[in-house]
Amino acid sequence: MNHSALTPVFAVLRWSLHSLLIALIVVVMVRAVMVDDPATAVIHALSVLLLATYLGGSLVAHLEPEFVASSRWVPLLWVSLLTIFWGGLLAVTPDAAFIVFPLFFLYLQLLPAKAAVTAVTLSTAITILAIGVPSGFAVGGVIGPLIGAGVAVTIGFGYRALYREAEERQQLITELLETRGELAAAERSAGMLAERERLAREIHDTVAQSLSSIQLLLHAAERLDAERPGLEQLRLARETAADSLVDTRRIIRELTPPALDDRTLPAALNRLAVSTEQTLRAGGAPTAVNFLVEGTPVPLPMTADATLLRIAQGAIANVARHAKATRADVTLTYQSDSVTLDVVDDGIGFVPEEAAISAAAAGSFGLTAIRQRVDALGGVLTIESGNGEGTALAVTLPILQSSDSVVADAQPKVRS
Numbered sequence: 001m002n003h004s005a006l007t008p009v010f011a012v013l014r015w016s017l018h019s020l021l022i023a024l025i026v027v028v029m030v031r032a033v034m035v036d037d038p039a040t041a042v043i044h045a046l047s048v049l050l051l052a053t054y055l056g057g058s059l060v061a062h063l064e065p066e067f068v069a070s071s072r073w074v075p076l077l078w079v080s081l082l083t084i085f086w087g088g089l090l091a092v093t094p095d096a097a098f099i100v101f102p103l104f105f106l107y108l109q110l111l112p113a114k115a116a117v118t119a120v121t122l123s124t125a126i127t128i129l130a131i132g133v134p135s136g137f138a139v140g141g142v143i144g145p146l147i148g149a150g151v152a153v154t155i156g157f158g159y160r161a162l163y164r165e166a167e168e169r170q171q172l173i174t175e176l177l178e179t180r181g182e183l184a185a186a187e188r189s190a191g192m193l194a195e196r197e198r199l200a201r202e203i204h205d206t207v208a209q210s211l212s213s214i215q216l217l218l219h220a221a222e223r224l225d226a227e228r229p230g231l232e233q234l235r236l237a238r239e240t241a242a243d244s245l246v247d248t249r250r251i252i253r254e255l256t257p258p259a260l261d262d263r264t265l266p267a268a269l270n271r272l273a274v275s276t277e278q279t280l281r282a283g284g285a286p287t288a289v290n291f292l293v294e295g296t297p298v299p300l301p302m303t304a305d306a307t308l309l310r311i312a313q314g315a316i317a318n319v320a321r322h323a324k325a326t327r328a329d330v331t332l333t334y335q336s337d338s339v340t341l342d343v344v345d346d347g348i349g350f351v352p353e354e355a356a357i358s359a360a361a362a363g364s365f366g367l368t369a370i371r372q373r374v375d376a377l378g379g380v381l382t383i384e385s386g387n388g389e390g391t392a393l394a395v396t397l398p399i400l401q402s403s404d405s406v407v408a409d410a411q412p413k414v415r416s
Contacts, residue, residue, distance in 0.1 A: 004344040050085040075110040104152030122150040197302035200255040295334030306316040315343040323347025
């Protein structure tokens with residue numbers, strides 16, 4: 001897990017577990033010497049094996065966390081070896097019963113929930129038997145391990161929940177940072193589009209209009225007197241103005257979004273539908289892609305045109321890659337105060353909530369990027385789908401009557 005506000009808490013818990021297990025093993029070794037146990041050598045040997053296995057596993061987990069996390073058999077092997085050495089030590093001295101408490105936490109941390117509870121239950125029963133068989137069962141010898149197991153299970157599952165919440169929070173922070181970066185990129189892109197639109201409009205309304213007027217005036221002067229001196233110079237000036245007007249209109253077209261260089265959004269969407277259907281049929285997928293315009297088309301700001309076109313491209317691409325559809329309908333509807341783009345297919349569909357989770361896990365932000373584009377223009381995005389039910393995507397953008405209407409009014413001239 002990446003660094004978060006809870007990382008120091010988890011570090012303290014891990015080091016506390018390390019310290020507790022090491023201290024208990026040392027206590028067992030010291031007690032064997034103090035009571036002059038006949039099996040002191042065996043106790044020390046098993047204690048060293050237990051300690052070496054624990055420290056070795058901890059070192060591997062610290063140095064190769066990704067390897068340990070991706071290999072289920074490594075934690076299981078480690079826990080099994082620790083349990084075997086602890087069981088052997090417990091068979092030699094009942095003092096090893098105390099070591100079961102930190103082992104509880106290892107079971108709860110490394111094993112699946114059911115397996116962890118089973119391991120805690122069995123080790124508790126073994127501990128009670130190891131304490132009670134040599135000297136007789138006492139209340140303390142039974143209640144103590146049971147209370148320790150209960151406390152360990154409670155803390156262990158609390159640790160799991162806290163760790164899971166910390167991971168989810170870290171993932172959310174990562175997504176927010178990535179989304180903020182994409183939003184900044186989208187804002188820069190929108191600013192560039194707006195500036196290109198402004199330049200195209202200014203060039204059209206000044207240079208292009210002036211060249212067109214000069215061309216008309218020179219042509220009129222040519223017609224006034226076909227025999228007047230300087231007629232050849234007038235003709236040359238008119239042709240130069242005409243050539244300059246062609247170059248100016250080319251520059252204006254280059255300043256508009258490339259896919260919209262055929263002057264209208266409906267024409268660009270129609271071309272997208274035709275080319276997609278041809279591509280799919282060439283690849284062996286008989287998917288019909290239809291385009292329909294409803295209402296009376298009105299000029300839109302370049303940012304709105306570009307946004308709707310990009311969304312349509314992304315939606316149609318998703319249909320081609322994932323939907324397995326036989327039909328896809330793209331509809332552009334003009335209303336008095338809004339414009340709506342609908343992309344509907346009869347494919348396999350999906351569950352939007354599950355798709356969002358899968359996309360986040362994979363580092364994909366397609367739907368998020370579409371929603372950000374729509375939100376930036378004050379629009380509404382609606383997605384309806386289900387497994388086996390096809391998919392319907394609808395984007396509605398307002399047709400503003402403020403400063404954007406000025407841009408929209410100027411747009412037909414820019415694309416002329």
